[in-house]
Amino acid sequence: MQTTLLREPALTAQLRALGLAWQSDIRDAGDRTKALYAPLLAAAPKDGVSTIKNLHYGPDERQVLDIYRPEKAAETPAPVFVFVHGGAFLRGAKDINGEMYGNVLTWFARQGCVGVNVEYRLAPGAAYPGGAQDVALACDWIAANIEDWGGDARRICLIGHSAGGRMRRPMRAIRRWGSHPGCKLWCWCRRGCARTCGPTTPTRRVCGPISGRTLHCMARCHPSPMRRTCACP
Structure with a gap:
């Protein structure tokens, strides 16, 4: 479905x-x-994707997430891509407007993956580290439930955009994934930079059934005066 x-x-x-x-x-x-x-994103193809909105991972109205998955179920569980939006911990939303940031997960779902778009509480209503605690809680929910939605808990990639990539508590949750039965972090992407790796090939940029073309936009570290971090477990 390349367009x-x-x-x-x-x-x-x-x-x-x-x-x-x-x-x-x-x-x-x-x-x-x-x-x-916005017009370019509005024109992007969205067919073949089923979206489940606002599943609660906690009691607060902002403790919700959306799941994007292929309408045609795969024979085997699909790789999972989790997106956490930015906003300086004070603003932002998983759907910042009618096209963004759901477009990220729509794209992955059209490549045969399962996408998860995470919402979290903001300051000052949720003082630091409330938002980070929420993302950690969402990570736990994903580890325990994603297979019910066609995702493979052994292949999870976490993507953090701006403030969404600067949360330490989710990283602790990710480390807990290692002890969760049948769950494994596959790659960790912070601030627009990524590297993917498998359990026996820690330096490979691509592994498993996902093609290099699919991960092309995630497999590069772009030069920037801001420090960008790539990490694999």
Whole structure:
């Protein structure tokens, strides 16, 4: 189900012009960037994906997650990709607008994987480390329940975007996955950078049934003045 949507030159020019604004007002620049990408994301294919919204992993109204999976069930459990949004721990949502960030999990589901989009409580309503505790709780829920939704608990990849990749408590939960029966962290991606590995090939960028093409966008560390971290267990 590979579909390529080319970015129009006019959009590229607008994004380049917006680049310098990130240094002066990151929130405004972020909102303008999302608005520019919205039509492109709206045009992206979404067929073949079944979505289950707002499953509770805790009692709070924000302690919910969405599951994206292929409409056609696979014969064997599918790899699982878990996405945690950013927002400086103060703002943001798993569906920041009508197209984002569910598009990330939709894409993975169209490649035959199971995607999980995690919501968590924000400050000041949930003082630090409340949001991180929520993501750890969601990790526990996924480990215990994802196979009921067609996912393989032995192949879980955690993706953290911005603040979503800076939470230490979820990392502790991930380490607990190692002791959960039949559960294994397959890769850990923080702040847009990833490496995947298998139990006997810790330095390989790709393993298992997922192709290198599928993971192409996750297998590179892009140069940035901000430190980006890749880690495998």
